[in-house]
Amino acid sequence: MSHESSQEMKKVNVSSSLESEDPSLESTMPTDDVSSSEEKEGTIKITKQLIERKELLHNLQLLKIELSQKNLMIDNLKVEYLTKIEELEEKLNDAIHQKQLLSLRLDSQLALQQEDARKHQALMKQEMETVLLRQKQLEETNHQLRERAGNIRHSLRDLELTNDSYEKLKSLPEDQLSISEYVSVRFYEVVHSLRKELSDLQMKKGSLTEELNGYKSQLKCLTESYEDERRTRSELEVRCQRLTLELADTKQMIQQGDYRQENYDKVKSERDVFEHELSELRRKLEILEASYKAQTKERNDLAKELATVQQSLNLLQKDKDYLNRQNMELSVRCAHEEDRLERLQIQLEDAKKAREEMYEKYVTSRQVIVYHYKSEYEKRLHEELEQIRLKTNQEIEQLRSASREMYECENRNLREARDNAVAEKERAVIAEKDALRKYDQLLEQYRQMQLGTESKVAELLHQSKLKSFETEHVQLMQQETAKSLSQCQMECEKYQRKLEVLTKEFYSLQSSSETRIIELQTQNSEFQARLDTYEKLEKELDEIILQTAEMEDEVEAERVLFSYGYGANVPTTAKRRLKQSVHLARRLLQLEKQNSLLVKDLEHRKEQVTQISQEVN
Secondary structure, eight states, X not given: OHHXXXXXXXXXXXXXXXXXXXXXXXXXXXXXXXXXXXXXTSOOOOOHHHHHHHHHHHHHHHHHHHHHHHHHHHHHHHHHHHHHHHHHHHHHHHHHHHHHHHHHXXXXXHHHHHHHHHHHHHHHHHXXXXXXXXXXXXHHHHHHHHHHHHHHHHHBOOOOOOHHHHHHHHHSOTTTSOHHHHHHHXXXXXXXXXXXXXXXXXXXXXXHHHHHHHHHHHHHHHHHHHHHHHHHHHHHHHHHHHHHHHHHHHHHHHHHHHHHHOOHHHHHHHXXXXXXXXXHHHHHHHHHHHHHHHHHHHHHHHHHHHHHHHHHHHHHHHHHHHHHHHGGGOSTHHHHHHHHHHHHHXXXXXXXXXXXXXXXHHHHHHHHHHHHHHHHHHHHHHHHHHHHHHHHHHHHHHHHHHHHHHHHHHHHHHHHOXXXXXXXXXXXXXXXXXXXXXXXXXXXXXXXXXXXXXXXXXXXXXXXXXXHHHHHHHHHHHHHHHHHHHHHHHHHHHHHHHHHHHHHHHHHHHHHHHHHHHHHHHHHHHHHHHHHHHHHHHHHHHHHHHHHHHOSOHHHHHHHHHHTTTTSSSOOSHHHHHHHHHHHHHHHHHHHHHHHHHHHHHHHHHHHHHHHHHHHO
């Protein structure tokens, strides 16, 4: 529809132009007649009315031409607006289609998420049920174990011994010792050795705490030096930004001063050159943006790696502290740590020296690079300005020669046809005004584009320099972190080996304690069986004694007593029974104490194993 309307408007304009040409032809005919009559007769003169009529017809033709041009412009604008409306409608349809697709995708994702949530909820319910069943089983086993522990606790009490009693009991053979005495002797041996080890470990703990305080002081000094260097770096960055802004301002002032000295012809010739340079600068700007994006990606990756390394370092530091607390039992650690401290001090001094040397090298190299870039940039500017001046001079000479030839041709044509020249002159003046107006607009646009491109180029150069400096600093930091990470890995391997040794020792102790508990349980069951037999014998003897006391014949009573084992090695008197019951009670208390201590030790060992397994995971 838009194309048909434009064609119809063009037809109307052509018809209007033809109509405008008809009166011009009619007006030229009488002028030719008048000129011919002047040549033939020489008596008829052109009146003022004919001249005014010609002027009016000429103005009418000009107005019709302008009207046709405006109609064409209106048609073009209509076509453009119609195309824009069609494009917008297409975009709207695309957006609606995308909206529908997104809504469908969102519904499908919601359905999938709901299904996943239901499955997860069902799994959680099953897991909760299994956990509750397991909890009930554990509670039952715990109740049984508590009952057993209470029985053992009542049976074992007062296992502590003095040195004299220990020596006396140690001199006796194991067969003659009772269970409580045997357990107290073993308990005394274990506790005595553990107390000695505890005193040694406390001494080691004091020495290691002193070393740890020294390391903390060194770390504080290093952090303070790092903060000072960071402050100096920020000050230098601010100074560099200020200098780059001043340099950009000076460049703008220089270019404005050079531009004011140029004339109209030179600016016209320079416009094409600057447009070519602008395209090249845009291409360079795209390349710089791509490189900047790559550098930002690399920087983000390095920052992520640095964060992960710091997290791993923190975890390793925590592991180190924990293993230092757990590994105080090792006696050789003191000597190794002293050697390591001396080596670390030497390495720290070497690192400080290397750091100072690298910083000095970096400062000197940066000054040299800045001076080199500045000199190269000034040389390039001078060379490009000289080339532009040479090109503009050549183009000015060509334009002058062409203008001379054109003016000569125009003079010839003006001499031949003065009437036509007047009309052409008026048209040329109008066209010149339009051209000057358009040229002023283009010149303003070109100036704005030039200022914008120069500011963008200066900003990009400044950003590229800052990014190069930051990448160098990040590389140095990465090297330092890599060194520290390698050292931490070595220490982690050492601690892992020590942890393996400790786990082996723990498992051996756990197995020995379990075997000891089993042995004690078996002994306890045997003694319980013996007690039952003794109680039965005592009951039978009591009954027999009562029966014999009721008998009147002493001979029969003695015979009954001897027949049931009277006079054998059996506790028959009350005094003997009291002694044996007191002795058995003491044994039971000692065994109960020993059992409680063994249970506590076993729980402590289990807690240590769980902590070590969590840290290893």
